[in-house]
Amino acid sequence: MTVSREVRLVARPDGEPVPSDFELAEVPVAEPGEGEVVVRNDWISVDPYMRGRMNDTKSYVPPFKLGEAMDGGAVGTVVASRAEAVPVGTTVLHGLGWREYATVDAGSVRAIDTTSASAEAYLGVLGLTGLTAYAGLTRIAPVKEGDVVFVSGAAGAVGSVAGQIARRLGASRVIGSAGGPQKAARLTGDFGYDVAIDYKEGRLEERLREAAPDGIDVYFDNVGGDHLRAALAALRLHGRVALCGAVAQYNAAGPVPGPDNLALAIGKRLTLRGFIASDHADLMPELAGFAASIRTEATVVDGIENAADAFLGLLRGANTGKMLVRL
Numbered sequence: 001m002t003v004s005r006e007v008r009l010v011a012r013p014d015g016e017p018v019p020s021d022f023e024l025a026e027v028p029v030a031e032p033g034e035g036e037v038v039v040r041n042d043w044i045s046v047d048p049y050m051r052g053r054m055n056d057t058k059s060y061v062p063p064f065k066l067g068e069a070m071d072g073g074a075v076g077t078v079v080a081s082r083a084e085a086v087p088v089g090t091t092v093l094h095g096l097g098w099r100e101y102a103t104v105d106a107g108s109v110r111a112i113d114t115t116s117a118s119a120e121a122y123l124g125v126l127g128l129t130g131l132t133a134y135a136g137l138t139r140i141a142p143v144k145e146g147d148v149v150f151v152s153g154a155a156g157a158v159g160s161v162a163g164q165i166a167r168r169l170g171a172s173r174v175i176g177s178a179g180g181p182q183k184a185a186r187l188t189g190d191f192g193y194d195v196a197i198d199y200k201e202g203r204l205e206e207r208l209r210e211a212a213p214d215g216i217d218v219y220f221d222n223v224g225g226d227h228l229r230a231a232l233a234a235l236r237l238h239g240r241v242a243l244c245g246a247v248a249q250y251n252a253a254g255p256v257p258g259p260d261n262l263a264l265a266i267g268k269r270l271t272l273r274g275f276i277a278s279d280h281a282d283l284m285p286e287l288a289g290f291a292a293s294i295r296t297e298a299t300v301v302d303g304i305e306n307a308a309d310a311f312l313g314l315l316r317g318a319n320t321g322k323m324l325v326r327l
């Protein structure tokens, strides 16, 4: 009998999550029933939206259940199959991460082509990460030729890809913000940004004004809070904002105030639009064409026993590029 280790949520955090909110448990791997496959996960994804799923609140994805294994994106290898279409040896993408083995319905896995891209790329630039950046900058806050674009969370998974996409869409100047001098250096050195702002140095609004003296046209918001406030101040007439994430407030223990300058959106005729990447899956083929020329990076943590730490690290900025757990 094969045994699998899985990460369970055992307590709901109030504010920043802590290691004791998680538990590593051992379970026997279920034999596949008719139409099912057993996948040995090779890579699992940890993502900021999972912080929201730790709360018992209604959202666009259901909360994790206490005492049960968490789930999320994973790629792995089929090691047992009772589904003709998905034979043993197939590399697949599926939604039962946070565990070493998953017994799943073959209809809920997607076979992926690893001849031209790595398996883990399907959790990054060829997956929801890339789609988020691409949908945000083509459909939600479309970048036009010559635009000045500002991206927050710019050294992270979505942000490190977004700057390069903005450039390819014709942006004349791409400004990114990230935490700390090393990440700031990576923005201009490796991720195609013209200007990097280390937001931890403070004076964000002033620094953005220096970087874009005539203002910005598009803001891709991964952070919310002070970053959204600074962007609202910098946006030009008819500017567009893709409201992608608000990671600065995911650990807030109580209600957080909105930007106190939101009324600027009226006079500047701004468009602020929220979105969820999975609604834009039709853009995947277009993204695939783009993705080959995009430089990507991953921060890799090894072992299911370190998956919770990888997730906690992600929320504190321990990653550059996509945070992944290799099993």
Ligand SMILES: NC(=O)c1ccc[n+]([C@@H]2O[C@H](COP(=O)([O-])OP(=O)(O)OC[C@H]3O[C@@H](n4cnc5c(N)ncnc54)[C@H](OP(=O)(O)O)[C@@H]3O)[C@@H](O)[C@H]2O)c1
Binding pocket: 047, 048, 049, 128, 129, 132, 153, 154, 155, 156, 157, 158, 159, 177, 178, 179, 180, 183, 222, 223, 243, 244, 245, 246, 247, 248, 249, 275, 276, 277, 278, 314, 315, 316, 317, 318, 319, 320, 321, 322, 323
């Ligand atoms: N709408 C959608 O469909 C969708 C899909 C995917 C992701 N998202 C959102 O997009 C954003 C980025 O996701 P990702 O997967 O690419 O994660 P990520 O950026 O790779 O990782 C999270 C990053 O957040 C930054 N951060 C943490 N606390 C912060 C704070 N107080 N202020 C500023 N930055 C802070 C850290 O970078 P620093 O070291 O630079 O602080 C950290 O590396 C998240 O808000 C996520 O929820 C939305």
